[in-house]
Amino acid sequence: MGTTAQSDADGDASGVDAVPAVGTIVTALTMGCLLVPVRQGIDEPTVLGASVFAAIAVAAFLARRYGILERERSGLVAAVSSALVVVLSATAIMLGTSGSVTVPEVGWSISLLFGALVTSFTATGVAIAEYAGISGTGLSRRAGQFLEMVILGFAGLIAMQIASIVVSVPMIVAVGELTEFQWQAVSYLATGLGLGTVAVGYLLFRGYGLSYVDIELPTLRTVVWMVVGLILIFGANIAVSMLITGAGVESAEHSLSETVEQNVGLVVIIVPAMVLIVGPFEELLYRNVVQKSLYETFSRPSAIVVASTVFMVVHVGAYATAGAGRVLASLISVFALSLVLGTIYERTDNLVVPALVHGCYNALLFVPYLS
Structure with a gap:
């Protein structure tokens, strides 16, 4: 085919902390989408399990940002945890749990579990980028x-x-x-x-x-x-x-x-x-x-x-x-x-x-x- 991927380790020094920062934000959004249904009284094992793994993913990215974990280890933990959130939130949705909230004034009903599914899928990709040593510039290019x-x-x-x-x-x-x-x-x-x-x-x-x-x-x-x-x-x-x-x-x-x-x-x-x-x-x-x-x-x-x-x-x-x-x-x-x-x-x-x-x-x- 004659086409090869650009180096995963883009080496952009200015973006060295961008990937764990993005990962922290995305996994925090995932955790928020899951904790709201839990606080609403939803006690499905899939939702509770997804909440735990989302918290682990957030912790992994934070540990990387503050130098507690090395890049490969934090990326691996975050990727596995986020992937499990994808599986568990998808299972919950297929079993009929949505964790919906209604947007004030507009009246739209939004499934927070679907939000958790999307953000955790995104977080998995970011975590893999972290594990592979991709810089913020490289992540932005791939997202684009x-x-x-x-x-x-x-x-x-x-x-x-x-x-x-x-x-x-x-x-x-x-x-x-x-x-x-x-x-x-x-x-x-x-x-x-x-x-x-x-x-x-x-x-x-x-x-x-x-x-x-x-x-x-x-x-x-x-x-x-x-x-x-x-x-x-x-x-x-x-x-x-x-x-x-x-x-x-x-x-x-x-x-x-x-x-x-x-x-x-x-x-x-x-x-x-x-x-x-x-x-x-x-x-x-x-x-x-x-x-x-x-x-x-x-x-x-x-x-x-x-x-x-x-x-x-x-x-x-x-x-x-x-x-x-x-x-x-x-x-x-x-x-x-x-x-x-x-x-x-x-x-x-x-x-x-x-x-x-x-x-x-x-x-x-x-x-x-x-x-």
Whole structure:
């Protein structure tokens, strides 16, 4: 691929204390989000446990700031503690606990546990940066690129909506009202056109050129990775589903699954579209553009996690018809599957492999409807 991350140890002397300072603020926010529900009388073990680990993370960052703990040790303690807060707060939300508060005057209800989930996820990243010796400047650069990739991901969604209008209007003018089958065809054409336009446009804007796209003919090695990838992606899906089900939580259905249940005949167009359009174009944007761009500032393992986070965030809308707990459970599955796809791409440096694995996996989910 020819792209490597900038040094994790950025060596910016002026920002030497910035990372533990940021970590202290973020973990303090996490602890605040958890202590309010506790004071409200919520005594769920997951919430109480998350509060304890949040306090440990705050203590670790403070110990680093005041020279009590060395950088690696404080970073490790803070990272493990914050990661446990992520797990426990996510579990609490999936089990139906929200710890909501109402904003005065406005009347909005805000889930403090969701706030704890977001801030603890952020704190985990900051703690890893501390452990790796990244300076304040390096952390700022990485945060900026992450935000840029999130914007790029949502730009893909917007472009798909615009492409849908561009494709459907001439069809409506030509043939009148579209059938559900025709609308499904429009949707997939818009997916390819929208995601492809954003991906290519970003590459040209950054001056990378189309040579940045990693397309190679499959070799025996890549074919093996395709088979292994499908096994891993189904295995990850089963494992996550078992964990979520074991916790007594149901995941939300993708909006497309609900559509197919109402009209099984749509599977005829959905299955090939998954392999020929959805898999290739989503992987083009989220792996070959987003993940590969992240290699410039993140290590490759970190880039896989960050790209998967972007992929998960932009899929929120696909599950938004269910409750918060079920949506979160589904997004965890999306995140796990994205980790597998990201790893396959990183191992092969060939877009064709994750594109086919992604497309075939999606298609296989709908094959049972053909019987």
